[in-house]
Structures are given as C-alpha cells and as structure tokens.
Amino acid sequence: MKKKIKASRAVCLIIACLFMFASVVSLSSCFGGRNETKKKTFGITYMTMNDPFYVSMSNGIKPKIEELGGELIELDAKFDQNKQNSDIEDLIQQQVDLIFVVPVDSKGIKPALESCKAAGIPVVDVDTMVDDPDLVVTQVASDCIKLGKLCGEAMAKALNGSGNIIVITTDVIRPARDRSTGFKEVMKNYPGINIVQYQDAQTCSTEDALGLMENMLQAHPDINGAFGTNDAIGLGIYAAAKSANKIGDVKIVSVDGSERVCELIKNNEYLGSAAQFPEKMGVKAAEVGFGVLNGEEYPKEILLDVDFVDSSNVDEFLK
Secondary structure: OHHHHHHHHHHHHHHHHHHHHHHHHHHHHHOOOHHHHOOOEEEEEEOOOOOHHHHHHHHHHHHHHHHOOOEEEEEEOOOOHHHHHHHHHHHHHOOOOEEEEOOOOOOOOHHHHHHHHHHOOOEEEEOOOOOOHHHOOEEEEEOHHHHHHHHHHHHHHHOOOOEEEEEEEOOOOHHHHHHHHHHHHHHOOOOOEEEEEEEEOOOOOHHHHHHHHHHHHHHOOOOOEEEEOOHHHHHHHHHHHHHOOOEOOEEEEEEEOOHHHHHHHHOOOOOEEEEOOHHHHHHHHHHHHHHHHOOOOOOOEEEEOOEEEOOOOHHHHHO
16 A cells, blocks of 8 residues: 555656646746747858958958857858859758848849748848849948949049040949949030940959950050949959050049059059948948847838048058
8 A cells, every 4th residue: 555655646746747847848938938049040142252342241240240149151152143042042941030132133133032031031132232122121232323423523533524434344233233323424424535335244253354354455445444333343454454554544443442452542553442341331231130130120221321542542441
C-alpha cells in the first residue's frame, strides 16, 4: 500500500511540474518570449560591389544595422539583373525581415519586387530608384536632377557658354536618366554649347566608357567637354582623353565625388564631380529599415543633399 501511495505522489508531482512548465511557456508566449530577443535580419543586393561608391555605402549600412541590433546579408548582383532577381528570391526563402535593393535595371527588377510583396517582405530602395515605386516602401537616394544640374552649370562656366560636348550615361537605371535630364536642362540655357553625341553605355563600367570615349574622340576631334553620369564612367572618359593627350582640352565632369576623381581634380586633370555621400546614404537606409519594421511611415522619396567638388573645395573633400 505504501508503495502505491508513493507512486501516486510521484505521478502527481510530475503532472504538477508539467502544468508549471506549460504556464511558463504560455506566459513567455504572451509577453513576447523569444520573439522579443530575436535579431532582425536584413538583406541588401547591390548592383555591383566593384565600385568604391557601393563599398562606401556598405561601410555605412552594415555597421549601423549591427549597432541597432540587426544582421545584414550583403549580395553582389555583378551588373546582372537576372542574378539580382534570383538573389532576392533566395533572401525571401531565408525569410529576412526587410530587403534593401540597389537595382541593376530600374524596370527589370519588377518581378523580384512583386515576389517580395507576395511574401509580405517590405523593400527599401537605395540610391538607384526603381520604375515601380508602389512596390517599395520608400526610396533613399540623392537628388539626381540636382546632381546633373550642378555638372551642367560647371561645364557651361568652364566653356564660357560655347563648345562641343558628349554625354555618356546608363539610361537603364533611373538615376542616370535623371542626372542626364538635369544636365540637359541646364544646357538649354546655353545655345552655344552643342551635345554632339549622347551615348548609353548600358553599364557603369570604366572599361566600357573608355572604349566609347576613344571612338567619340575619333568621330569628334573637336570635343571640348564630356559628362559621365557617374565617376566610373568619368574615369573611362579621363583615360581615353589622357591616352589622346587631350587632358585640359576636354573638360570632364561626372557624378559621385569619389576619392580617385577628387585626386584628379586636385591635380587639375579633371574639372569636377557632383558629390554624393554613400556612407551617409547607407546609414540613413539602415535607420529607415528599422523604422519601417517598427511601424513608422515615410514619404515615397527621401532625397539626400548633394554638393559639387572642384578645385576650390577638393582639399576639404579629400579629408
């Protein structure tokens, strides 16, 4: 009899422990439990990491996300929109909380954005604006029209309102189109300046721009100026001009304010560059990403200020 009583007490004790455990689990679930401490996971896909601009952006966004308690998965699309779309599908499968995109093709990224929407994963567009803004929460970028206008005004001033110029752009991405638009708007005020060739390079590659500029110099030996819609293109223009011994004869402006271009400006081999601030852009994007997950609302476009670098202020930028 005593053995039966002891066994009964043991069973009761086990049942009581199970009820206590279930209560703890229930309370943990009610008050957040593991979900409160789980790190937010973000993904970002860059159009390329073979560009100092995006390396600098990474130096802003990644540390800020980690500082705010999150994790960031960084992916390089290598200028391939199909790869970028596939990478985004992989991020969706990993169930990240939010995705940042720097699209290779502002239009071609649409299917991947639609997949994100179907999966309920918010998207923040960074730097290179998409053609379908309704598929992203917001877009963090520089004022690209202003960037183009700054380059246009500098070119017109350097040429005293008269000359022949070329433009090399990457119209597959919206920022390049906007920069070109801003530049051409300024040129309308200077009828003595002729855009003798407007060329879509398809990529932001220095090597591609170099080849295009070499051909342009042969076709238009009287070129006085050249505008590249980013510094990578500008450096290709510069390399071709240098090879043809036309440094100084051809005034070069571009967009980004990269360190290499600033060094050329300081050496009086390059007219100027409209500067963006990619590290600050990355920090802002990180802050916005956390804000989105916390239920904060943002305008469809968050435009960051820009500046123009020339011989008068290049030392400050090189610091």
